[in-house]
Amino acid sequence: MPSRFTGRVERWQTAARRATAVPFIIRCGILFIGLLALAVAWPVEMLSSPRYMSVVAAAVIWPAVAPQGKGGTAAALAVIAGWLIDTAGFGSPVTLWRVLALATLLYLAHTLTALAAVLPYDAVVNLDVPALWLGRALIVVLISAVVIVLALGLTADLGGDAFQIATLVGLAAATAVTILLARMTRRE
Template sequence: MLNGVNRRIDRWRTAAGRATVVPFTVRLGIALTGLLTVGVSWPADLMADPKFMLPALAAVFWPVAAPRGRGGTAVALTAIAGWLIDTAGFGSPVELWRVLALATLLYLGHTLTALAAVLPYDAIVNFDVPALWLGRALLVVLLSAVVIVLALGLTADLGGEAFQLATLVGLVAATTVTMVLTRMARRE
């Protein structure tokens, strides 16, 4: 077992010595978005307590160290748990800026993790690659924010059974699209 740990440490040392600027910067972006995500979603009282802060930080830095694994999911679940604890447990109000910030940070963290997963740590890449990647992601975030704000404006005008029916139809459509895409992915 000790041999395995020593080999892993040697591989990490070699990787750190061969790392180039762009992949390292992408991984720093993953860490920054993860930290901001946890900061937006979790109550400040709990983040001051080490027994809550240390597992959250471990989840945040997991995709930085291993972007091909389940680290991105761990960050998202940590953020969701913090959001639920803050809103349901501590009674914090649901505010639009927090919802938009959390969605933005989760999406940016996810897309940076995906980029880091396909970008070797020692790749020599122009800064144009992550800049275009982030530009597309920010465009998606901006369009999504506009749609969310418009939808929230419509929910204030609509109400009752029509709104509930539209919500159910939307959920069924989203579920159907997810199932179709999953089947298509399994065929290939």
């Protein structure tokens, strides 16, 4: 057991010595965005408690340190849990700015984690690569925000049964597309 731990520490030391700037900056971006998402999602009362936030912060640190694997999912679930605790448990109102901010931060954390997962820690990369990656992500975020605001505007005009049926059809279509994509990735 001690030799296994020692080997792991030596690998981390080697990784720290060989790390280059751009992959390190990307991982710092993952951490910063994750912590910002926690600050937006979690109630202020719980954010100030080190007892609760140490475990939650560890979930956000995980994808920054080891982006391959389940760390990104754990961080997203920690943020979503905070949102649910704040809105359902503490009775905070659901506001448009918080929904858009959380959606933006979760998407940016996800896309940066995906980039970090395929980018070795010692890769020599121009700053153009993450800049273009983030540029595309910000375009997606902007288009999504506009669509959400327009959809919310339509909900005021459309009410009743027609809107509920359209919502159920949209959810069924999203589920069908997800299942189709999952099956397509398994075949390849």
